[in-house]
Amino acid sequence: xxxxxxxxxxxxxxxxxxxxxxxxxxxxxxxxxxxxxxxxxxxxxxxxxxxxxxxxxxxxxxxxxxxxxxxxxxxxxxxxxxxxxxxxxxxxxxxxxxxxxxxxxxxxxxxxxxxxxxxxxxxxxxxxxxxxxxxxxxxxxxxxxxxxxxxxxxxxxxxxxxxxxxxxxxxxxxxxxxxxxxxxxxxxxxxxxxxxxxxxxxxxxxxxxxxxxxxxxxxxxxxxxxxxxxxxxxxxxxxxxxxxxxxxxxxxxxxxxxxxxxxxxxxxxxxxxxxxxxxxxxxxxxxxxxxxxxxxxxxxxxxxxxxxxxxxxxxxxxxxxxxxxxxxxxxxxxxxxxxxxxxxxxxxxxxxxxxxxxxxxxxxxxxxxxxxxxxxxxxxxxxxxxxxxxxxxxxxxxxxxxxxxxxxxxxxxxxxxxxxxxxxxxxxxxxxxxxxxxxxxxxxxxxxxxxxxxxxxxxxxxxxxxxxxxxxxxxxxxxxxxxxxxxxxxxxxxxxxxxxxxxxxxxxxxxxxxx
Ligand code: ATP
Numbered sequence: 001x002x003x004x005x006x007x008x009x010x011x012x013x014x015x016x017x018x019x020x021x022x023x024x025x026x027x028x029x030x031x032x033x034x035x036x037x038x039x040x041x042x043x044x045x046x047x048x049x050x051x052x053x054x055x056x057x058x059x060x061x062x063x064x065x066x067x068x069x070x071x072x073x074x075x076x077x078x079x080x081x082x083x084x085x086x087x088x089x090x091x092x093x094x095x096x097x098x099x100x101x102x103x104x105x106x107x108x109x110x111x112x113x114x115x116x117x118x119x120x121x122x123x124x125x126x127x128x129x130x131x132x133x134x135x136x137x138x139x140x141x142x143x144x145x146x147x148x149x150x151x152x153x154x155x156x157x158x159x160x161x162x163x164x165x166x167x168x169x170x171x172x173x174x175x176x177x178x179x180x181x182x183x184x185x186x187x188x189x190x191x192x193x194x195x196x197x198x199x200x201x202x203x204x205x206x207x208x209x210x211x212x213x214x215x216x217x218x219x220x221x222x223x224x225x226x227x228x229x230x231x232x233x234x235x236x237x238x239x240x241x242x243x244x245x246x247x248x249x250x251x252x253x254x255x256x257x258x259x260x261x262x263x264x265x266x267x268x269x270x271x272x273x274x275x276x277x278x279x280x281x282x283x284x285x286x287x288x289x290x291x292x293x294x295x296x297x298x299x300x301x302x303x304x305x306x307x308x309x310x311x312x313x314x315x316x317x318x319x320x321x322x323x324x325x326x327x328x329x330x331x332x333x334x335x336x337x338x339x340x341x342x343x344x345x346x347x348x349x350x351x352x353x354x355x356x357x358x359x360x361x362x363x364x365x366x367x368x369x370x371x372x373x374x375x376x377x378x379x380x381x382x383x384x385x386x387x388x389x390x391x392x393x394x395x396x397x398x399x400x401x402x403x404x405x406x407x408x409x410x411x412x413x414x415x416x417x418x419x420x421x422x423x424x425x426x427x428x429x430x431x432x433x434x435x436x437x438x439x440x441x442x443x444x445x446x447x448x449x450x451x452x453x454x455x456x457x458x459x460x461x462x463x464x465x466x467x468x469x470x471x472x473x474x475x476x477x478x479x480x481x482x483x484x485x486x487x488x489x490x491x492x493x494x495x496x497x498x499x500x501x502x503x504x505x506x507x508x509x510x511x512x513x514x515x
Pocket of ligand 1: 250259263265335375
């Protein structure tokens, strides 16, 4: 097992051990690619949602939210193209009987060459330090050049397959590239087949009247069908956006990566409606702003990269992903799509209802264009959790596991410990809790030695622990201990609130977005 795989395994078991993520229906051995969030997980998830919602809705006067139903009229999905085209190409290895996404087999090979290039670049960066010129190195280093031309070659062939919807050519490419199944090690592949990812069920109590309906595979369509409702009732003027956080369902072909790829997951999507012709500009604007939102969390700027799509989905004229360095490599975290007027036009066509915007400046009626930002809440969660997980060797030879979660997102902001269970210390500690709990999620704990209580808080990412001791009774101060540095200092009880505000308020992240 590689070091990365091993690390990922540790993150997964830590997530379970500390109440972040449980397998769904675990007592029945679980349900594949479906997960539940535990007592700490739900807090982290809520904080991520809040960060997103505030950045989108509260910070933009021209963005409002909705919460639309999961079930939608079945024609929605005919119109949107999902019934006919929401497919992924699947391929089986006949020896291992394992199923894969054919496109991912090819993309993973590209990622291997990219990783080789990155390795060479990092080596050279170290060697040449300040004199290092990456662009020049990429142009001249023979290894990098060879690997880059291999990537270009694969991408060109892959794009031809995608452009022509040619599944036979995709299989041939897999064979030509000598891609083997990681389990069996063979290239004994079946043909590539298209597989529709939508779950369907039936609505209606009488079988003969029942209608096939779908569990939505994206939240976006709930926004599109409400476009005119919101525009008219909110008196919205272009450009404006509608944001939504909600569940989506996809019958994913491969479901082996914990909460990275789930069959039931949550999306945070925002559709930004713009005047036709201005979409390119807005697409660039949102690409930049979304990257800023991620980087403001301070999880390492070099852990993010853009990835432009070779072939945007059926509805888009441009598309890019923001990728994050997950424990298993750079993978999509968020998609930014210029969706043209595809969705609204299709809904006009299928519903026979006009979905036009009346532009009072030009006195024209038109179907707006749309730029979408779509981030998976669960993938965000995984990016935070995997980035936060740190094993440390301490000076005294002991070890600790600490989750360096950005303080604004931490499930619990403050733990309050009385040093002992007597002498009135618990009473003071509880008074502090009673005061701070209106603004912060706090936890009170009096069991075990202080050191062990600290470790438990490190393991769930609590940024601050305070200890009430005998001195607290005399001078109304406590010891505050910082999660990351483990430094301790005395602080007046009355200063705690402003200290917490300064260190954990989401405002500090949001301010960076305006910079
Ligand atoms: P992928 O290529 O990884 O299948 P996608 O391009 O199909 O993803 P989009 O349709 O652009 O994904 O969905 C937007 C976002 O929703 C993705 O960036 C991702 O964060 C999230 N997402 C999509 N599918 C899943 C899933 N099965 N589990 C968890 N999150 C998902």
